[in-house]
Amino acid sequence: MSNEPMHLPEEPAQERELRLVALRREAESRGKVKVRGIRPEGAPFPKASPETGYYGIPLLKPPQWTHQIPLYFFVGGAAGAAAVVSAIGHYVGADRKLVRDARYIAAAGAVISPALLIADLGKPQRFLGMMRVFKPQSPMSIGAWTLLGFGSAVSAATFAGLMRERYGPSFPMAVVENAAEAAAIPLGLGLATYTGVLIGATAIPVWNQNVGDLPLHFAASGLSAAVGMLELMGHSKNRALQTLGLGAALFEVWEGIRIEGRTHTHLDPLKHGTSGAITRVGGALSGPIPTALRLASMFAGRERGSSLRRWAGASAVAGSLLTRIAWLRAGIASAQDWRQPLEVQPYPHDKVEPTDKSRARQQTPASS
Amino acid sequence: MSTTAFLTDSTLCIGCKACEVACKEWNHVEEDGFEWSGYSYDNTGAVGASTWRHVKFVEEPPTPGIGGNAGEQASWVFSSDVCKHCEVAGCLEACPTGAIVRTEFGGVFVQPDVCNGCAYCVVACPFGVVAKNKEDGRAFKCTFCYDRQKIGLEPACAKACPTESIKFGEINQLRAEAQERLQVLQERGMNDVAFYDPAHTSVQGTHAMFILRGDPRTYNLPPNPEVPTIYLKKGWASAAVAAGLLLGGTLLAFLTDGTRDGR
Numbered sequence: 001m002s003n004e005p006m007h008l009p010e011e012p013a014q015e016r017e018l019r020l021v022a023l024r025r026e027a028e029s030r031g032k033v034k035v036r037g038i039r040p041e042g043a044p045f046p047k048a049s050p051e052t053g054y055y056g057i058p059l060l061k062p063p064q065w066t067h068q069i070p071l072y073f074f075v076g077g078a079a080g081a082a083a084v085v086s087a088i089g090h091y092v093g094a095d096r097k098l099v100r101d102a103r104y105i106a107a108a109g110a111v112i113s114p115a116l117l118i119a120d121l122g123k124p125q126r127f128l129g130m131m132r133v134f135k136p137q138s139p140m141s142i143g144a145w146t147l148l149g150f151g152s153a154v155s156a157a158t159f160a161g162l163m164r165e166r167y168g169p170s171f172p173m174a175v176v177e178n179a180a181e182a183a184a185i186p187l188g189l190g191l192a193t194y195t196g197v198l199i200g201a202t203a204i205p206v207w208n209q210n211v212g213d214l215p216l217h218f219a220a221s222g223l224s225a226a227v228g229m230l231e232l233m234g235h236s237k238n239r240a241l242q243t244l245g246l247g248a249a250l251f252e253v254w255e256g257i258r259i260e261g262r263t264h265t266h267l268d269p270l271k272h273g274t275s276g277a278i279t280r281v282g283g284a285l286s287g288p289i290p291t292a293l294r295l296a297s298m299f300a301g302r303e304r305g306s307s308l309r310r311w312a313g314a315s316a317v318a319g320s321l322l323t324r325i326a327w328l329r330a331g332i333a334s335a336q337d338w339r340q341p342l343e344v345q346p347y348p349h350d351k352v353e354p355t356d357k358s359r360a361r362q363q364t365p366a367s368s
Numbered sequence: 369m370s371t372t373a374f375l376t377d378s379t380l381c382i383g384c385k386a387c388e389v390a391c392k393e394w395n396h397v398e399e400d401g402f403e404w405s406g407y408s409y410d411n412t413g414a415v416g417a418s419t420w421r422h423v424k425f426v427e428e429p430p431t432p433g434i435g436g437n438a439g440e441q442a443s444w445v446f447s448s449d450v451c452k453h454c455e456v457a458g459c460l461e462a463c464p465t466g467a468i469v470r471t472e473f474g475g476v477f478v479q480p481d482v483c484n485g486c487a488y489c490v491v492a493c494p495f496g497v498v499a500k501n502k503e504d505g506r507a508f509k510c511t512f513c514y515d516r517q518k519i520g521l522e523p524a525c526a527k528a529c530p531t532e533s534i535k536f537g538e539i540n541q542l543r544a545e546a547q548e549r550l551q552v553l554q555e556r557g558m559n560d561v562a563f564y565d566p567a568h569t570s571v572q573g574t575h576a577m578f579i580l581r582g583d584p585r586t587y588n589l590p591p592n593p594e595v596p597t598i599y600l601k602k603g604w605a606s607a608a609v610a611a612g613l614l615l616g617g618t619l620l621a622f623l624t625d626g627t628r629d630g631r
Contacts, residue, residue, distance in 0.1 A: 055413075201596045
């Protein structure tokens with residue numbers, strides 16, 4: 001012990017005193033205090049064991065992407081699909097206005113996508129790092145190069161199209177337009193599908209367990225968004241778009257059945273919590289609602305049908321955006337579940353009491 | 369050239385965290401934020417962008433023979449965790465810029481001047497090691513003290529370890545040493561000792577091996593870590609089918625559409 005007198009603060013720190021008062025009030029009113037590190041008596045104390053992992057601390061790191069990334073998945077997916085629609089329409093001689101509007105969606109996407117990615121990276125020059133190497137085993141590298149090529153092809157096609165509209169047909173511009181559209185097909189297909197591989201080839205269970213499904217799901221989502229946008233731009237009487245929109249919506253219905261109809265633990269983030277709610281709302285807006293509206297529009301009159309299709313289109317656009325957000329949120333929830341990577345069975349009390357139906361399903365060999 | 373490795377022996381670890389401090393000082397790693405976890409003396413929880421070495425505190429009810437404590441106190445097992453420097457590394461495969469490289473010593477190194485902060489390595493790591501520094505934006509993890517190894521020194525954590533719980537050396541020699549050590553421990557009656565080096569999965573072994581007591585899951589070590597590149601084949605096959613359907617469907621939709629103007 002030192003002989004110096006104990007040093008007392010001259011006046012009690014006001015802030016800390018108020019904090020003590022607040023804690024006391026909280027304890028009085030709720031019977032417990034919610035602060036990290038403080039647990040009410042009798043609560044299960046976290047343990048480190050083979051059954052409980054390391055105090056239940058998640059092994060995996062959650063995706064550290066900003067909200068721009070699901071937005072990019074949405075914009076890139078719609079732009080990729082719109083470029084395919086525009087190119088095919090251009091070659092088969094579809095409505096010129098439709099081809100032009102689809103091209104505008106693709107071009108807008110080609111401008112917005114890198115902007116969103118740069119916002120995520122923080123500094124514009126960091127995007128140039130993606131152009132340092134081409135790495136076939138990295139879906140991120142393939143995606144960056146696809147986006148770069150896509151932007152070039154789509155802007156060339158848009159430029160040539162504008163020139164044709166303004167100055168009339170000319171041979172050099174026709175060559176540019178046809179070549180650019182030819183390049184836009186594979187690049188657009190790549191842009192609309194690669195994001196599924198990107199998140200599928202990761203350590204996150206909900207993503208990698210669905211890797212065989214995600215590219216198909218994202219392609220359908222991108223197509224339904226592109227079709228929806230075109231319908232909202234005034235092409236709600238085009239029959240080809242109706243066929244495409246209906247096809248994509250039916251695929252999304254099937255996707256919903258695939259998620260809801262199976263009881264794998266790795267699908268839990270798509271059914272429970274906030275990510276589950278967003279998945280369900282996004283799924284309903286992408287699948288059943290547009291399907292029903294499109295079917296109804298077939299039997300309605302010309303004007304009424306067109307209005308129904310615009311509603312279906314709006315629903316599909318919103319559904320596509322929510323679906324992308326849902327998958328990212330599900331990835332975060334999945335990474336925070338420490339049980340899956342440690343191969344620990346879920347606690348019985350965490351699970352909803354299984355119904356007879358799901359119990360019967362569990363007994364049959366699960367299909368994956 | 370022979371490659372190097374860590375062998376972290378948890379039966380020798382005393383939980384002093386000298387490795388954490390040495391790592392932070394040598395590599396100028398920022399602080400982790402002063403927060404109490406509330407359930408053990410481990411207040412950092414896991415390795416991350418600002419924690420490259422991390423001592424795990426496994427607290428158990430008083431068990432004779434574990435932790436060497438008096439009977440009434442909690443028994444402790446400590447284990448110093450670190451980047452595993454996988455033989456086939458998910459982060460390295462995923463990195464789109466080529467910032468993550470394999471060094472001549474066998475370690476996996478993130479070149480800070482090349483990393484662009486895309487954070488794809490974060491979700492590609494099956495051990496949850498590499499993380500993004502929120503302020504800086506780039507990804508960080510254990511460098512395997514590449515700078516020190518370059519001039520013939522052992523990594524800072526191994527040098528600072530007072531009980532030689534962290535061993536550093538040539539990888540095959542350490543593997544042999546680990547087997548010898550396991551035998552010695554088993555002869556002493558420790559029947560729950562285990563060697564953790566996931567060579568049976570797509571990771572194909574690591575450059576940071578562990579001697580543990582009991583199940584690796586207690587220490588947040590996955591029994592079967594997999595490199596995410598194993599999912600690529602299925603993913604691209606699905607993408608090809610999706611592309612085919614999208615292309616074919618669009619073509620079909622336009623060709624069956626009666627309203628074409630036909631130019």
